[in-house]
Amino acid sequence: MKKWTYAAAAIAIGGVVAAGAAAVSAEDKPMLTIDGETFTTHVKVPDDHPLAPEVISGWEYRTRETQALELDDFQNPAFLAVEQGEELWSAVDGSEGKSCESCHGDAAESMKGVRANMPRWNEAANKPWTLEEHINSCRKDRMGAEPWKWESSEMLGMTAYVGLQSRGMPMTVQTDGPMASWIEKGKELYYTRVGQLDMACANCHVDNYGKYIRADLLSQGNINGFPTYRLKWQGVGSLHRRFKGCMDQVRAKPYKRGSDEFVALEAYLASRGAGLSVETPAVRN
Amino acid sequence: MKSLRSRYIRSALAAAGIGLFAGIALADEAPKYDVVDGGIPASLTGVAGNPENGKAAMLNRKGGNCLSCHAISALSDQPFHGEVGPTLDGAADRWSEAQLRLIVANSKAVFEDTIMPAFYRTEGLHRVADKFADKTILSAQEVEDVVAYLLTMKE
Numbered sequence: 049m050k051k052w053t054y055a056a057a058a059i060a061i062g063g064v065v066a067a068g069a070a071a072v073s074a075e076d077k078p079m080l081t082i083d084g085e086t087f088t089t090h091v092k093v094p095d096d097h098p099l100a101p102e103v104i105s106g107w108e109y110r111t112r113e114t115q116a117l118e119l120d121d122f123q124n125p126a127f128l129a130v131e132q133g134e135e136l137w138s139a140v141d142g143s144e145g146k147s148c149e150s151c152h153g154d155a156a157e158s159m160k161g162v163r164a165n166m167p168r169w170n171e172a173a174n175k176p177w178t179l180e181e182h183i184n185s186c187r188k189d190r191m192g193a194e195p196w197k198w199e200s201s202e203m204l205g206m207t208a209y210v211g212l213q214s215r216g217m218p219m220t221v222q223t224d225g226p227m228a229s230w231i232e233k234g235k236e237l238y239y240t241r242v243g244q245l246d247m248a249c250a251n252c253h254v255d256n257y258g259k260y261i262r263a264d265l266l267s268q269g270n271i272n273g274f275p276t277y278r279l280k281w282q283g284v285g286s287l288h289r290r291f292k293g294c295m296d297q298v299r300a301k302p303y304k305r306g307s308d309e310f311v312a313l314e315a316y317l318a319s320r321g322a323g324l325s326v327e328t329p330a331v332r333n
Numbered sequence: 334m335k336s337l338r339s340r341y342i343r344s345a346l347a348a349a350g351i352g353l354f355a356g357i358a359l360a361d362e363a364p365k366y367d368v369v370d371g372g373i374p375a376s377l378t379g380v381a382g383n384p385e386n387g388k389a390a391m392l393n394r395k396g397g398n399c400l401s402c403h404a405i406s407a408l409s410d411q412p413f414h415g416e417v418g419p420t421l422d423g424a425a426d427r428w429s430e431a432q433l434r435l436i437v438a439n440s441k442a443v444f445e446d447t448i449m450p451a452f453y454r455t456e457g458l459h460r461v462a463d464k465f466a467d468k469t470i471l472s473a474q475e476v477e478d479v480v481a482y483l484l485t486m487k488e
Contacts, residue, residue: 240459241458241459242458242459242460242461243458243459243460243461243462243465244450244458244461244462244465244468244470245450245470246441246450246451246458247448247450251448252417252448255448256417256448259415259416259417260413260415260416260417261401261402261415261416261417262398262400262401262413262414262415263412263413266417295460296462299461299462299464299465300459300460300461300462301460301461301462301463
């Protein structure tokens with residue numbers, strides 16, 4: 049009888065302690081909520097997924113200070129790029145006398161969901177197109193304007209502005225049909241060791257996420273926030289710039305922005321991170 | 334007189350050319366060593382390692398950069414020790430000198446799937462940036478120095 053009482057008391061105390069701990073951690077851990085909308089930063093995935101049990105947004109790996117910058121659009125420095133993109137949306141350019149708006153109208157309507165399923169299969173080009181390629185195709189073929197350079201402020205502004213129209217929507221790239229082999233190719237690249245340091249993307253972002261490498265906390269390398277404002281860059285940068293940065297760090301010869309290799313990597317990572325909310329334009333360090 | 338001087342200059346240039354050629358040949362030569370029982374028993378240089386130089390090579394972010402992944406209590410004055418690899422405290426208790434030499438030179442020969450770079454290897458790598466092509470991360474003497482420092486890691 050006495051024994052039972054002790055056990056019950058222990059369970060009761062244990063329960064109180066556990067409840068207390070849960071309450072503290074829930075309070076301590078902010079949610080990614082912007083303008084009252086809560087984003088999905090954790091996605092449960094089946095055991096055969098490389099990131100099982102959960103796919104986790106890079107937002108969760110950042111410090112409270114960096115996270116706070118993304119929670120408020122007035123604090124988020126990427127919104128300078130968004131503003132530029134918004135201006136360019138209605139700016140006439142090229143021989144046809146058109147702007148983006150001439151054909152696409154209100155971006156909030158027409159561009160909603162576009163970023164969420166990039167890169168997207170293009171039948172005529174017989175390859176997946178990134179958001180950058182869609183934008184430049186419009187500029188060349190419909191506007192008669194010069195294509196923008198991949199990392200130009202115009203392109204970053206436009207991809208940030210168009211991407212913002214999908215913010216909060218789940219990443220849902222096409223994975224079947226002709227996309228399947230590109231995703232497979234991207235996966236192969238993700239697991240291939242390169243450079244003098246002889247490292248694959250997966251060595252850090254699959255095998256060691258959640259651990260510190262020097263002062264940096266390794267994330268899973270998800271891409272739902274791009275283009276993103278990076279504190280290290282003191283500016284907004286493209287996903288392919290980030291790919292190049294990692295390859296430089298392992299002392300490898302990087303692929304070019306917009307190359308088939310980087311498009312394949314983008315396709316693979318989009319499929320691997322399916323279900324995470326688009327956070328464009330995110331803030332990272 | 335004039336022809337003598339020009340002959341002198343020509344031979345000096347030739348000597349410099351040979352020196353240069355020898356330098357390139359040396360850099361292109363892939364590291365060679367004998368692996369015996371999971372270790373490299375022989376020194377890579379024949380010159381005893383200097384632990385102080387080894388510590389410097391380990392701290393150098395463009396060199397060993399060991400703290401990137403490993404914590405070392407003896408270097409606790411340095412900020413931000415990584416968590417990717419095991420602590421190096423007590424490394425000399427766990428491994429022999431020959432084993433440590435192989436782990437530093439080419440850790441994949443010991444731990445097949447490790448993330449750890451091979452610090453003294455040029456073969457079997459892919460897409461190495463031109464700047465680093467055919468170069469090892471550490472020189473042979475730096476490997477010896479690092480091993481000498483690791484041998485002081487006893488608990």
